Amino acid sequence: MFTIGEFARLGRVSVRMLRHYDVLGLLRPARVDRFTGYRYYEAEQLPRLNRLIALKDLGLSLRQVGEVLEEKVGPEHLHGMLRLRRAQLEAQVADDMARLARVEARLRLIETEGAMPADVVIKSVPAVRLAELSATADGFESDKIGSVIQPLYKDLCERVEAAGLVFTGPAIAYYEPVAEGVRVHAGVQVNLEKGRTYDFEVVDLPAVEQAATVIHQGNMDHVDVSYQHLARWIEDSGHRGSGVAREVYLQYGEGDPATWITEIQEAVTRAV
Numbered sequence: 224m225f226t227i228g229e230f231a232r233l234g235r236v237s238v239r240m241l242r243h244y245d246v247l248g249l250l251r252p253a254r255v256d257r258f259t260g261y262r263y264y265e266a267e268q269l270p271r272l273n274r275l276i277a278l279k280d281l282g283l284s285l286r287q288v289g290e291v292l293e294e295k296v297g298p299e300h301l302h303g304m305l306r307l308r309r310a311q312l313e314a315q316v317a318d319d320m321a322r323l324a325r326v327e328a329r330l331r332l333i334e335t336e337g338a339m340p341a342d343v344v345i346k347s348v349p350a351v352r353l354a355e356l357s358a359t360a361d362g363f364e365s366d367k368i369g370s371v372i373q374p375l376y377k378d379l380c381e382r383v384e385a386a387g388l389v390f391t392g393p394a395i396a397y398y399e400p401v402a403e404g405v406r407v408h409a410g411v412q413v414n415l416e417k418g419r420t421y422d423f424e425v426v427d428l429p430a431v432e433q434a435a436t437v438i439h440q441g442n443m444d445h446v447d448v449s450y451q452h453l454a455r456w457i458e459d460s461g462h463r464g465s466g467v468a469r470e471v472y473l474q475y476g477e478g479d480p481a482t483w484i485t486e487i488q489e490a491v492t493r494a495v
Contacts, residue, residue, distance in 0.1 A: 224253060230264035234272045249275055249289050274301060281308045342438075343456040348431040348469075348488055353395060353410030354383055355424045360405045363398070365444055368407060372396060375409035382423050388413040394472045395428070428469070434488040435462065442480045446470075449487055457491055465490040 231238045244250040245262065250272055252262035271292065278288045281304055356379045360371040376394065383390070392412035399406040408426070415425060435457050439449035450468070457464045468489040475483045 224263040224265055227252070227262045227264065230268075233266075234269060234276075236272070236276065244275065247285055247289065249285065249292065277301060277305055281305065343453060343460075344436050345433055345491070346436060348434045348436075350430040351392070351395065351412060351428050352415060353426045353428060354379065354388070354413050354415065354421065355408055355410040355426045356382075357406055357408045357424070359401060359403050360407050362404055365447065368398070368405070369443065371407045372409050375407065376411075379409055379411060379423060382421070383411060383413050386421055388415070394475070396470045396472070397428075397467060399467060431488070431490045433491055435460075435464070435491045436486055436488045439485045439487055440481070440483065442483060443470075443485070446485070446487075453487055453489060457489065461494050462491040463494045 225233065227238050227241055231241055234241075241250065241262070241264075245252060250268065253265040253268060254263045255261070256263070274292060275288055278291055278301075279285065283291065356375045358371050358375055360367045390411060391414050394409070394411045396410065397408050399408070410426060410428075415421075435453060437449055437453045437456070439446050453468075454464065466489075468487055471486040471488060473484045473486055475485060
């Protein structure tokens with residue numbers, strides 16, 4: 224037999240909790256000394272303690288734990304319950320991390336308020352032909368765009384490689400608001416052959432006579448800052464933006480993300 228302290232150590236719980244479980248009738252000692260009141264436990268009680276703790280971690284109240292224990296839940300059933308709870312907790316953690324990322328992104332935007340907009344260059348942009356795949360995202364939030372555009376580019380690059388084509392310039396993405404959310408277009412410049420059909424779209428982006436452009440450095444998690452700086456510059460300089468921007472990935476996806484370079488381009492006209 225084990226003293227309550229020894230049993231607490233074996234079960235990785237506190238002595239106080241064992242006393243509490245005793246009072247509630249969830250885990251009675253195997254023997255209580257009638258003179259000293261000392262509690263003693265047996266090794267065969269460890270499985271019940273393990274189940275008790277596992278059910279408690281599932282989010283059940285101690286009353287519910289007692290009811291389940293009395294039903295003598297088997298290991299397989301308990302494993303299933305724990306796996307389900309683990310999946311729920313993992314999903315909750317993922318949601319919390321995404322929410323934290325959004326909060327941090329907003330904090331960065333707030334911290335840059337009042338700062339001088341980033342260097343913006345007005346230039347012409349030539350027409351370009353792209354191999355393209357597209358899909359719809361729920362919104363413009365970075366995580367929603369990222370969850371759509373990343374699989375698109377992976378799929379597109381695999382199709383380009385299967386077609387025996389080679390890249391001839393940087394990848395270009397652009398976005399269009401639609402009723403369902405945002406239409407995400409993932410494009411790459413490749414040596415397309417005339418008269419040949421492909422399992423992706425071939426899209427011609429028109430030339431832009433005047434585009435306000437800004438360089439964004441780093442991954443796209445922080446691109447909102449660059450977009451808002453560009454919008455402020457367009458307004459402050461007396462221009463009107465088209466509302467549709469292109470992202471040209473000049474150096475992206477390899478090496479240190481801090482060194483990645485994306486040019487954001489938005490067609491502009493002089494405000495009347």
